[in-house]
Amino acid sequence: MNYSALIQNRKSFREFTDKQVPFSTLETIKNYYYNTVRRLIPELKTQLYFFGTDARAALEGAAGYHQFLVGAPQYLVLVSEKHDLAHVNGGYVMQDLLLKLADLELDSCWLTFTDSVEVKDVLGIESNMDVVAIAAFGYGKKSVKRLRLNFRSMSDVDIKAKYRYMEPKRSVNDLAFVETWGNSHNLDRYIGFFDDMLWEALYAASLAPSYLNRQAYGFLLHDGSVSLVARPDAYNTKIDGDLSLGIVLLHFTAVAENWAGKLHWDFAPVADGLQIPKDHKIIATTAL
Ligand SMILES: Cc1cc2nc3c(=O)[nH]c(=O)nc-3n(C[C@H](O)[C@H](O)[C@H](O)COP(=O)(O)O)c2cc1C
CATH class of the missing domain: 3.40.109.10 (NADH Oxidase)
Structure with missing residues (x-):
């Protein structure tokens, strides 16, 4: 595929x-x-x-x-x-x-x-x-207008017919950081090192469907490895949050494996020293 x-x-x-x-x-x-x-x-x-x-x-x-x-x-x-x-x-x-x-x-x-x-x-x-x-x-209805959900809160989802467009998502720059959470300064250089293929995998991750489109996660690139990090999110239930983490891992992995070979995600807590906010959580790490 x-x-x-x-x-x-x-x-x-x-x-x-x-x-x-x-x-x-x-x-x-x-x-x-x-x-x-x-x-x-x-x-x-x-x-x-x-x-x-x-x-x-x-x-x-x-x-x-x-x-x-x-x-x-x-x-x-x-x-x-x-x-x-x-x-x-x-x-x-x-x-x-x-x-x-x-x-x-x-x-x-x-x-x-x-x-x-x-x-x-x-x-x-x-x-x-x-x-x-x-x-x-x-088989989805391919009409010009389609149902679009307006997420006000978990229990207040508005259903509106709007013109068809993709749900706005966070960009790779808001999703992936280098060495320290929130640092996207060296992102282009880091990604360039991997001949743009890493960008393709992160871009695929940025398009992942998530519960209420919350995208309550991000990636931290460090020492030739990448970690998936969960952000706290008041709207996510445990089930929907975990499903969304699995979905984004699939998007990233399926595209990255085209060039990186088989990825092995390690779900054990990773080495100290990674700088993420206290309420964030490292979910899994793989070498690239
Ligand atoms: C775990 C999970 C549960 C979801 N539940 C619903 C749902 O019950 N009803 C619905 O219309 N969309 C549901 N969605 C779809 C998301 O709202 C949708 O993926 C998100 O708004 C992004 O839009 P996109 O999939 O078109 O990129 C769910 C998505 C995920 C990942």
């Missing part, structure tokens, strides 16, 4: 046509999930469930931004074994699937939820594992 191109063209769709996804396409997605999908923690057991349009009524109230469930012909629900990083891994796996869907010319939207037990209950999922990720997909 051409991750850079898929990432640059992807956006969330919140309206879908009635066109059903062909059986053969659903089989392709299943095969991709079983054989190819990228996993952050490969040994962590997960299972993928597909639901048709009937799931919309069932999910009403259990998933989606406040009183707004994206109606779609298909839904994906990922369940996982319990693990401290289950949602980070879930975000990583599901986002790789959603990019595969984009490759198959399908559109999608992540759906928030808070209660795994409730989601399993309304959908009739019989599993000991926890729901870690939900997404809606199908």
